[in-house]
Amino acid sequence: MDVKQYMQQLGQQARKAGREISKADSGRKNLALLKIAAAISADSAELSLQNRKDLQAGKENGLDAASLDRLELTPARIEAMVEGLKQVAALADPVGEITNLCYRPSGIQVGQMRVPLGVIGIIYESRPNVTIDAAALCLKAGNACILRGGSESIHSNQAIAACISKGLAEAGLPQTAVQVVETTDRAAVGELITLKEYVDVIVPRGGKGLIERISAEATIPVIKHLDGICHVYIDGKADIDKAVAIALNAKTHRYGVCNAMETLLIAEHIAGKVLPILAEKYAEKGVELRGCLKTCSLVKNAVRATEADWHTEYLAPILSIKIVADIDEAIAHINQYSSAHTEAIVTEDYTLARRFLREVDSSSVMVNASTRFADGFEYGLGAEIGISTDKLHARGPVGLQGLTSLKYIVLGDGHIRQ
Amino acid sequence: MDVKQYMQQLGQQARKAGREISKADSGRKNLALLKIAAAISADSAELSLQNRKDLQAGKENGLDAASLDRLELTPARIEAMVEGLKQVAALADPVGEITNLCYRPSGIQVGQMRVPLGVIGIIYESRPNVTIDAAALCLKAGNACILRGGSESIHSNQAIAACISKGLAEAGLPQTAVQVVETTDRAAVGELITLKEYVDVIVPRGGKGLIERISAEATIPVIKHLDGICHVYIDGKADIDKAVAIALNAKTHRYGVCNAMETLLIAEHIAGKVLPILAEKYAEKGVELRGCLKTCSLVKNAVRATEADWHTEYLAPILSIKIVADIDEAIAHINQYSSAHTEAIVTEDYTLARRFLREVDSSSVMVNASTRFADGFEYGLGAEIGISTDKLHARGPVGLQGLTSLKYIVLGDGHIRQ
Numbered sequence: 001m002d003v004k005q006y007m008q009q010l011g012q013q014a015r016k017a018g019r020e021i022s023k024a025d026s027g028r029k030n031l032a033l034l035k036i037a038a039a040i041s042a043d044s045a046e047l048s049l050q051n052r053k054d055l056q057a058g059k060e061n062g063l064d065a066a067s068l069d070r071l072e073l074t075p076a077r078i079e080a081m082v083e084g085l086k087q088v089a090a091l092a093d094p095v096g097e098i099t100n101l102c103y104r105p106s107g108i109q110v111g112q113m114r115v116p117l118g119v120i121g122i123i124y125e126s127r128p129n130v131t132i133d134a135a136a137l138c139l140k141a142g143n144a145c146i147l148r149g150g151s152e153s154i155h156s157n158q159a160i161a162a163c164i165s166k167g168l169a170e171a172g173l174p175q176t177a178v179q180v181v182e183t184t185d186r187a188a189v190g191e192l193i194t195l196k197e198y199v200d201v202i203v204p205r206g207g208k209g210l211i212e213r214i215s216a217e218a219t220i221p222v223i224k225h226l227d228g229i230c231h232v233y234i235d236g237k238a239d240i241d242k243a244v245a246i247a248l249n250a251k252t253h254r255y256g257v258c259n260a261m262e263t264l265l266i267a268e269h270i271a272g273k274v275l276p277i278l279a280e281k282y283a284e285k286g287v288e289l290r291g292c293l294k295t296c297s298l299v300k301n302a303v304r305a306t307e308a309d310w311h312t313e314y315l316a317p318i319l320s321i322k323i324v325a326d327i328d329e330a331i332a333h334i335n336q337y338s339s340a341h342t343e344a345i346v347t348e349d350y351t352l353a354r355r356f357l358r359e360v361d362s363s364s365v366m367v368n369a370s371t372r373f374a375d376g377f378e379y380g381l382g383a384e385i386g387i388s389t390d391k392l393h394a395r396g397p398v399g400l401q402g403l404t405s406l407k408y409i410v411l412g413d414g415h416i417r418q
Numbered sequence: 419m420d421v422k423q424y425m426q427q428l429g430q431q432a433r434k435a436g437r438e439i440s441k442a443d444s445g446r447k448n449l450a451l452l453k454i455a456a457a458i459s460a461d462s463a464e465l466s467l468q469n470r471k472d473l474q475a476g477k478e479n480g481l482d483a484a485s486l487d488r489l490e491l492t493p494a495r496i497e498a499m500v501e502g503l504k505q506v507a508a509l510a511d512p513v514g515e516i517t518n519l520c521y522r523p524s525g526i527q528v529g530q531m532r533v534p535l536g537v538i539g540i541i542y543e544s545r546p547n548v549t550i551d552a553a554a555l556c557l558k559a560g561n562a563c564i565l566r567g568g569s570e571s572i573h574s575n576q577a578i579a580a581c582i583s584k585g586l587a588e589a590g591l592p593q594t595a596v597q598v599v600e601t602t603d604r605a606a607v608g609e610l611i612t613l614k615e616y617v618d619v620i621v622p623r624g625g626k627g628l629i630e631r632i633s634a635e636a637t638i639p640v641i642k643h644l645d646g647i648c649h650v651y652i653d654g655k656a657d658i659d660k661a662v663a664i665a666l667n668a669k670t671h672r673y674g675v676c677n678a679m680e681t682l683l684i685a686e687h688i689a690g691k692v693l694p695i696l697a698e699k700y701a702e703k704g705v706e707l708r709g710c711l712k713t714c715s716l717v718k719n720a721v722r723a724t725e726a727d728w729h730t731e732y733l734a735p736i737l738s739i740k741i742v743a744d745i746d747e748a749i750a751h752i753n754q755y756s757s758a759h760t761e762a763i764v765t766e767d768y769t770l771a772r773r774f775l776r777e778v779d780s781s782s783v784m785v786n787a788s789t790r791f792a793d794g795f796e797y798g799l800g801a802e803i804g805i806s807t808d809k810l811h812a813r814g815p816v817g818l819q820g821l822t823s824l825k826y827i828v829l830g831d832g833h834i835r836q
Contacts, residue, residue, distance in 0.1 A: 019753070023777055096776060102798065108787050110797045115779065117809050200809055221639075221810050242832030249834035335437070344828075357827050358514060359441060361533065369526050369830025378835070379528045379826065380520065391535050391618055392639050393811040396826040408797065408814040409775050410762075412787025414660030416667035417796070 003183060007191035010146050011198030013176040014119045018144035021177045022116045026093035028171055029140055036167030037085035040132070043163055044078050050159035051128070058152050066256070070126045071153055081132040081160075084383055088136040091382045094400045095142040098409065108415050112406040116142030118200040120403060121192045122385065123148045123214060125206035128156035133383045134203075135164050135178045141403035144177045146199065148192055150206075151184035158182065193218035203386045203398070208313075223398055225363075225389035227313045227339035228258030230371045233330040233356070235347035236269035242368055243274050243346040244281065249370040250344065252285045256315045258387060259342050259364075259374040263310060263320045265330045268294070271323045275299055287317045294323040310337045327352050331359055338362055340389045342374040363389050363396035421601060425609035428564050429616030431594040432537045436562035439595045440534045444511035446589055447558055454585030455503035458550070461581055462496050468577035469546070476570050481544075484674070488544045489571055499550040499578075502801055506554040509800045512818045513560040516827065526833050530824040534560030536618040538821060539610045540803065541566045541632060543624035546574035551801045552621075553582050553596045559821035562595045564617065566610055568624075569602035576600065611636035621804045621816070626731075641816055643781075643807035645731045645757035646676030648789045651748040651774070653765035654687035660786055661692050661764040662699065667788040668762065670703045674733045676805060677760050677782075677792040681728060681738045683748045686712070689741045693717055705735045712741040728755040745770050749777055756780055758807045760792040781807050781814035 001009075021029075040047065051073040058068050094114050101111030120143050124130045131147055138145035149157040161180035168175045181188050193202050193214055202222045204214040215222050232250050234243045250261035266275060271294070279299040282289060289295070290305035302321065309320040310333070324330045327345075334343050344366035345356040353367045364374040374397065376384025381399025388394045394402030419427075439447075458465065469491040476486050512532050519529030538561050542548045549565055556563035567575040579598035586593045599606050611620050611632055620640045622632040633640050650668050652661045668679035684693060689712070697717040700707060707713070708723035720739065727738040728751070742748045745763075752761050762784035763774040771785045782792040792815065794802025799817025806812045812820030 022779075104796060104798055106791070106796060108791055108796070110791075113775065113783075115776075118779070221808075239832065245832055245834050253835050346832075357531065358533075361440075361536070362825065364826040364828060365531075366828040367830065369828045369833045370835050372835035373524070373526055373528075373828055373830075373833070374826070378522065378524060378526070380522055390639075391823045393823075395823055405809045405811075405813050407780065408782040408792070410782060410784040410787045410791055412785065412791075414657065414663055414764075415787040415791070416663050417671050417788050417790035 003185050003187045004191055006183065007188055007195060010179050010181065011119070011195040014144040014146050014179060015198045017174040017176040018116070018119045020174050021139065021144055022095070022118075022142045024142065024173060028173060029093065029142070030089040032139060032168050032171035032173050033085045033089040033136055035170040036135075036164050037082045039163035039166045040078060040082050040085070040160070043159070044075070047073055047078055047156065047159050050155040053155040054153050061152070063152060067126055067152070071128070071156070073128055073156055077129055081129050084133055085136050088140050088382050091140060091400065093140065094404050106415060106418075107412070109411040111409050113409045114404045115407050117403055117405055118143060119198055120145045121148070121195070121199045121202045121220070122146070123189055123192065123202065123204045123206070123210070125150045125210065126153055128153045128160060130205060131157050131160045131180060134385055137383055137385050137400060137403060139177060141400045143403055146179050146181065146192060148181040148189060154184050189214070190217065193220060196220055205386050223386060223388050223390065223394055223402065225258065225339070225341060225387045227389075228260070228341040229262050229311070229313050229337060229339040230259060230342045231263050231265055231334050231338055231344070232261045232371060233265040233327070233334070233343070233345045234267060234270060234274055235327060235345055235349060235352055236267035237349040237352070238270060238274070238346040239348055240274055240277070244277055246344065246346055246368070246370050247278055248281055250372055251282070251287060251319050252317070253370070253372045255317055257372070259371050260315070261319070261371050262313055263322065263337065265322050265324050265333060267330070268323050268325055271298060275321070282319065285317065287319055289319055289321060291321040292323055295321045313339070327355065331356070334360055334362070341387070342366065342371045344369060344371050363387065421603050421605045422609055424601065425606055425613060428597050428599065429537070429613040432562040432564050432597060433616045435592040435594040436534070436537045438592050439557065439562055440513070440536075440560045442560065442591060446591060447511065447560070448507040450557060450586050450589035450591050451503045451507040451554055453588040454553075454582050455500045457581035457584045458496065458500050458503070458578070461577070462493070465491055465496055465574065465577045468573040471573040472571050479570070481570060485544050485570070489546070489574070491546055491574055495547055499547050502551055503554050506558050506800050509558060509818060511558065512822050524833060524836075525830070527829040529827050531827045532822045533825050535821055535823055536561060537616055538563045539566070539613070539617045539620045539638070540564070541607055541610065541620065541622045541624070541628070543568045543628065544571055546571045546578060548623060549575050549578045549598060552803055555801055555803050555818060555821060557595060559818045561821055564597050564599065564610060566599040566607060572602050607632070608635065611638060614638055623804050639811075641804060641806050641808065641812055641820065643676065643757070643759060643805045645807075646678070646759040647680050647729070647731050647755060647757040648677060648760045649681050649683055649752050649756055649762070650679045650789060651683040651745070651752070651761070651763045652685060652688060652692055653745060653763055653767060653770055654685035655767040655770070656688060656692070656764040657766055658692055658695070662695055664762065664764050664786070664788050665696055666699055668790055669700070669705060669737050670735070671788070671790050673735055675790070677789050678733070679737070679789050680731055681740065681755065683740050683742050683751060685748070686741050686743055689716060693739070700737065703735065705737055707737055707739055709739040710741055713739045731757070745773065749774070752778055752780070759805065760784065760789045762787060762789050781805065
């Protein structure tokens with residue numbers, strides 16, 4: 001069978017399974033999640049075995065250390081998958097929830113019911129645990145899904161897929177509700193993102209290159225974020241201790257993540273106090289500083305930032321720093337350079353905090369908290385299937401809510417329009 | 419100035435005005451709406467004069483009677499625009515509403531804030547009152563908008579635009595928050611739907627041809643519906659009187675609207691009772707009936723429906739009728755042929771009503787009510803900017819909520835990620 005035919009078949013099966021799963025009651029969906037968790041626990045030796053094949057192949061193909069690390073399924077990571085499944089099972093079922101059901105002057109009742117989107121296509125890179133996170137969220141939200149992991153994790157993903165199939169079958173749900181693409185042929189991605197008849201939304205997870213390509217070529221709506229150029233603004237009325245803790249955590253807690261701070265903005269008024277302390281701490285961590293002229297005059301070890309720096313997501317121990325006059329300049333800078341992912345203000349000023357929250361147009365806007373909190377687990381979504389910096393549909397970490405939509409329901413008693 | 423340059427300029431101005439209007443408080447936005455209403459009332463003679471120019475030109479260009487009717491601004495329609503503005507002013511301001519603000523185990527508070535989308539581009543055909551509906555909803559939701567009406571209503575739209583500008587200025591809001599495209603050059607549409615940098619969403623309103631073209635060519639997300647192939651299913655346990663009233667209203671209240679019923683499904687069990695009564699009433703109204711074999715055996719004046727009929731939005735006094743075994747066959751038919759706009763069941767059966775509401779995947783799903791209720795005014799949205807049959811973002815009639823999105827907000831007290 002050729003790839004086009006194969007993907008068409010997955011699509012047809014997913015559409016059919018989606019109809020089934022959309023009707024499944026919460027108990028059965030939760031049972032499936034727990035049965036999958038049990039299968040993962042029971043088959044952990046097999047998972048490790050298959051994962052070692054991927055690791056071996058990855059080494060032979062010259063994967064870098066970071067990629068090999070992401071690829072590895074350690075016992076702790078297998079246990080985390082099991083825990084993740086249990087957490088999603090414990091979440092409230094979003095499907096069928098009816099809100100705002102009100103009587104209208106005509107006598108009809110109008111409300112909104114939360115319903116599954118249908119079929120979700122997810123395309124991701126090396127981390128095999130995404131297979132479980134994505135399957136669990138799609139299942140709980142009543143969607144079928146087609147998962148396309150990276151070719152470097154094919155054995156791990158197929159072993160996980162076997163556990164998912166087993167769990168679905170044991171719960172009496174169609175095994176085609178979660179399908180993991182079996183071929184590593186790259187053409188499968190091209191097919192998946194154009195299966196308009198069978199797939200309702202595509203969620204790409206991975207590097208910017210992958211996501212840009214998918215966004216450009218997909219004929220199906222895509223939920224995505226491209227960049228995480230996140231800002232922290234230390235206002236003139238910031239508490240110095242909080243400012244230092246947040247600016248340090250936002251940059252150095254992890255470097256290669258989308259919610260790490262890439263640019264630090266500091267009010268001129270407080271820069272002399274806070275910047276030398278921060279510069280020393282960044283130096284201890286080996287963070288390279290690239291600053292505006294004023295920054296460089298305050299910090300010896302900073303080099304001059306270029307225009308390109310303000311546009312750059314470093315994903316590395318590098319930080320750009322700009323000293324601004326006030327919140328107006330800070331917000332103007334953010335509006336111009338931010339990728340609309342996550343921005344934070346550090347301030348004790350009530351009025352400025354309120355303004356920042358309202359006026360900064362990003363998927364997450366924070367006061368006195370580290371940008372690193374922009375995450376589905378931290379927000380209480382149970383897990384996240386991705387982060388959206390688009391404005392339509394879902395913004396920020398995408399959990400169960402983003403995998404559903406609201407339809408209108410109308411209840412009458414023979415009502416007709418006058 | 420060429421069209422490309424002109425539209426770029428409108429886009430830049432809209433983006434700037436959007437930032438202003440997103441910050442405007444509710445009182446000022448409501449004041450603008452009421453000032454626009456006052457300007458419309460005061461200038462009604464001028465509006466009628468300009469409208470007569472369009473009507474005259476329309477007649478000379480051979481517009482059909484229906485189009486001329488849509489184009490006409492009668493005193494009652496001018497008064498309806500004024501009323502519409504007052505109604506939107508009276509709606510609660512959606513912007514800045516914070517929901518689900520909860521403490522998380524880490525100590526941060528996480529919630530969602532409703533915020534404007536930014537700049538909305540609206541493309542519509544002959545009815546000039548859309549100019550007011552669209553401007554009012556966009557303004558209230560904190561968005562700037564660029565409105566492109568039909569060339570046949572250019573004088574009317576420019577006169578309305580003058581009233582909008584006056585009202586905005588009197589309320590101290592930027593006049594560029596609502597811009598009505600001044601050129602009738604068709605190239606302006608092509609420019610508008612690809613102004614990615616300045617426009618966040620496009621809402622096309624009009625015939626299927628217009629909407630298909632815009633959807634295919636836009637590089638900006640589009641909120642739309644293409645077809646309204648709406649179904650009513652009369653179940654075996656339907657109350658006959660309600661069934662007759664609803665099936666008649668859904669088809670004959672107005673023919674040329676997207677929420678009119680196009681296909682009637684009837685349970686075999688009740689068809690012999692209900693269909694002869696309905697057929698007689700449809701005959702009185704001059705509705706042509708196209709039925710399945712069983713329908714034709716029960717109704718003398720029905721002709722045989724072809725496969726194409728089940729796919730057709732007649733927008734005319736024509737109805738296709740199919741007799742089905744039960745709700746399963748009804749839902750299967752709907753899933754196959756519906757445009758996912760609006761479907762209704764007529765039944766007194768609690769269990770089947772519940773199933774229909776859950777399993778029918780359309781933007782509006784109704785029990786014992788006419789499909790004609792699928793409308794922003796009837797749903798209490800104040801007005802509607804269009805109807806969406808897409809699944810992402812907004813479904814069904816799109817009012818203020820569909821013109822906004824939810825961003826996450828996080829409140830901390832110096833919290834950092836562990």
